[in-house]
Amino acid sequence: MSDALIRGFTDTEFAARTEKAQARMAETGMAGMLLLTEAEVRYFSGFHTLFWQSPTRPWFLFVPAEGKPIAVIPEIGAALMRQTWIEDIRTWSAPAPEDDGISLLTELLTPLAAKGATIGVMKGHETALRMPLGDYERLVAGLPGLSIADCTGIVRGLRMVKSEAEIEKLHRICAIGSHTFAEVPSLAHEGQAFEDTFRAFRREALLQGADDVPYLVGGADQGGYHDVISPPSRRPLQRGDIMMLDTGMTWDGYFCDFDRNWAIGSADDASRQAYDVLWRATEAGIAAANPGTTCAELFHAMQSVIAELDDAGGDVGRLGHGLGMQLTEWPSHVSWDHTVMEEGMVLTLEPSLSYGDGRIMVHEENLVVRSDGAELISHRAAPELPVIS
Amino acid sequence: MSDALIRGFTDTEFAARTEKAQARMAETGMAGMLLLTEAEVRYFSGFHTLFWQSPTRPWFLFVPAEGKPIAVIPEIGAALMRQTWIEDIRTWSAPAPEDDGISLLTELLTPLAAKGATIGVMKGHETALRMPLGDYERLVAGLPGLSIADCTGIVRGLRMVKSEAEIEKLHRICAIGSHTFAEVPSLAHEGQAFEDTFRAFRREALLQGADDVPYLVGGADQGGYHDVISPPSRRPLQRGDIMMLDTGMTWDGYFCDFDRNWAIGSADDASRQAYDVLWRATEAGIAAANPGTTCAELFHAMQSVIAELDDAGGDVGRLGHGLGMQLTEWPSHVSWDHTVMEEGMVLTLEPSLSYGDGRIMVHEENLVVRSDGAELISHRAAPELPVIS
Incomplete structure (x- = not known):
């Protein structure tokens, strides 16, 4: 194994992962996936930091039906996220218990809620909800037209098979x-x-x-x-x-x-x-x-x-x-x-x-x-x- | 600092933490707190392991209105939990996606639900829900008499001040x-x-x-x-x-x-x-x-x-x-x-x-x-x- 083995992945790999996810989302009628966890955010964006050790701030990556994922993240992560293939990076000054990304997410998801769309959140086996449950409940309550489905199967299917x-x-x-x-x-x-x-x-x-x-x-x-x-x-x-x-x-x-x-x-x-x-x-x-x-x-x-x-x-x-x-x-x-x-x-x-x-x-x-x-x-x-x- | 500095804490310390929590629960009318996260489970039990690195299994500690906390945990952790001050340890063979502790929790909480009691779950700032959201939703739906309140404030108040x-x-x-x-x-x-x-x-x-x-x-x-x-x-x-x-x-x-x-x-x-x-x-x-x-x-x-x-x-x-x-x-x-x-x-x-x-x-x-x-x-x-x- 060469010492020159390169860290990270090519943009091509992230694009391929995203397209595969989008193909499976299309099959199940999902208009997007809202991802919250370290492995999933990294899998689709390349955002890699030990800062997840700090439980203080939530991080969000939205994989839409088409196009690149959208990052909704604390400002402290913006410089690092800009080094990835992600282009649409929306930030807030966190921590902010009154609004830790919720209004940014609401803005992002409101057009989908208006159409009565379904988005995926990982709710299945071996997952956790890495944001305050109270914030999640408020987010969902504020988007009454939006349906939330479990997208664990899509992510599991992709991540189980390695490149x-x-x-x-x-x-x-x-x-x-x-x-x-x-x-x-x-x-x-x-x-x-x-x-x-x-x-x-x-x-x-x-x-x-x-x-x-x-x-x-x-x-x-x-x-x-x-x-x-x-x-x-x-x-x-x-x-x-x-x-x-x-x-x-x-x-x-x-x-x-x-x-x-x-x-x-x-x-x-x-x-x-x-x-x-x-x-x-x-x-x-x-x-x-x-x-x-x-x-x-x-x-x-x-x-x-x-x-x-x-x-x-x-x-x-x-x-x-x-x-x-x-x-x-x-x-x-x-x-x-x-x-x-x-x-x-x-x-x-x-x-x-x-x-x-x-x-x-x-x-x-x-x-x-x-x-x-x-x-x-x-x-x-x-x-x-x-x-x- | 002596090399002989002792790891862990005395049972007295865990008892004091638990009694303080119970005093605050009594003030707010909570019949218990269901805790899911590494720091909280360890704080009240002394259960300390790097096994939390594995996202596969949920772990539960219930702090009742009086008496010692009750552990509802995967069997793989039973030997280690038995070394702590906890006596009531209920286990299941995990992982088990169909029932990862949910029936054990339902059995534990049913008497409280029957009384229309309120229990605390951490839903506030700097917290996460370390169990599958789908399992949490099923648990709550199966206990219609039970009210869930946010107990972040109680835990925060205790943990912020160190012994x-x-x-x-x-x-x-x-x-x-x-x-x-x-x-x-x-x-x-x-x-x-x-x-x-x-x-x-x-x-x-x-x-x-x-x-x-x-x-x-x-x-x-x-x-x-x-x-x-x-x-x-x-x-x-x-x-x-x-x-x-x-x-x-x-x-x-x-x-x-x-x-x-x-x-x-x-x-x-x-x-x-x-x-x-x-x-x-x-x-x-x-x-x-x-x-x-x-x-x-x-x-x-x-x-x-x-x-x-x-x-x-x-x-x-x-x-x-x-x-x-x-x-x-x-x-x-x-x-x-x-x-x-x-x-x-x-x-x-x-x-x-x-x-x-x-x-x-x-x-x-x-x-x-x-x-x-x-x-x-x-x-x-x-x-x-x-x-x-």
Whole structure:
């Protein structure tokens, strides 16, 4: 991967995304989509900033039936938005609790309301309303002719299938993640406070080229860890611990999301067996990740291996998911998700199981669905539980 | 600050927060508050995880009129929630788009709906609805007797005033931030790609003891930067650049939020003058940050100095804000915010101005409001624009 890999996307890519969205909007009779969330605003505009960390200000991007999206944003973002392909940028001096963009939106949407049009807002699974609910209710009440439909399906359909330019970024961050995990045996050691293992891991990730490490969780305990979303404690790593680190690093706004397991000093038989089962479950998942197969079928392929040890499959709720601008995206590898895999989808495989006395183990890899099957973009975990001595 | 500083809070602190909330709920006739957001769930429960990075699953904490809060959460979080002071933990196997907690919430709220009770949901300024809007609408439609009121004011009133235990954490992360900024002259140099300056800064922050650096933005350009929320480019730092870095680092879930400015090689007169004005505007802010003074008065104290150079005060919308579990919190230092400052509030002072040909400069410091005035918790910026040679 070249260091010269270019950040951002061409205007052509944003135009293509917008046109695809508009084609689907036309099919469903939507006169536009009002988007509020970081990933969606960035997907259609290229507006990329960590300023979303501040919950104070709402940001709006309206994708009309034809033409470029229209940005309705706080003035503090105008200079950055002007660097994107967006031309129509309407701003207000935010924060302004009495009118945080509402009159600008009302002005924009009034002609559509007058025609009794329908616009889309994301209201579906894995979404949130990133503006004050009170403001949203006032906006809608002030536009009585306007119908609001759920446009989650349109956005989901587009975002689930990645372009080659997106896949390049995902390739890069997965390589960075793999190189970082490869250094763990030299970063982590018996007696190290687990909190310091996290700190060393984050520093290594940055050295390897990650822009940021927004997600790092893990577990470490004698003969297996007990939960998979905790922050680290000051407890020192001990001989006989099974340690897991699960990370979502970013490069240019795209995430990797995978984990690795190690034994500290020595590995107990139960953990070695759990590891072996999950490693083979992942193999079954890789073999099943083909265009035309459903996520439910992928789930069952992995679950049939996990069932050798555990009928419940842990209790993390699913065995993997989509990956891209967010740590977790649609679809889900679960029995109820019949999404058909397509070329260009980027997915995690995340088999897990419960074993012993309330212990849990999770494996995770990242892949791209290609015409001839899965292309792994994380470097495959070792086939046997590695021991850090 | 001792390394032994303890993470988390005592159960007593969570009980006190809950009782204060319940007292305010009683005053306004609320039978409970349904909370959905990371900061609020953590504030009342102690549930602390980076897993909120995943947008897939909603999380609910219900604060009843009396007794401990009740958690309604995905099963994947149960083990971690059981480590908190919360006893009543109701879980479901998420994700489950058909019923992501809605039937559990309906069961919980039905007795209140039957009595025609009012519960609070945060609908006000600086909030978002962190669950699918469609699910929220279905939940409310299924509880026709229930009234929903906005409880933003109650939560805002509590969270704005920090306990000493919270202030200790803010002290610590501000010290870490200050030590990191102190290293910048040895990390940054002419010819360095600005992106690499960011990477070196993040690594130093971790070395100094930050858990994470969720926010890092900045600017660098000849004779001044042009916007304050951009990610870094590959452009190398050049002699005559004015560079600004603004960071929100965390320790145990609490943020610092301040910035520093430097000239690379040499500083132009206009930038030195802008720096001097903002440094004195910050002094005016520090002098005005007293119990009994309003945020509007604090704003005017700073603005009257900024006006020496710029009537508009930049266009970032305000001259500082609250700070705590989020990078930016209520209140805002603006002419319309008449919040009266109280002992224990933790605030940023963030004067900014426009100068020259579209350049902008921002200063920022963090402080605690004490009975005898402001206690600065960031190490005060140098009185003259520092030059990195």
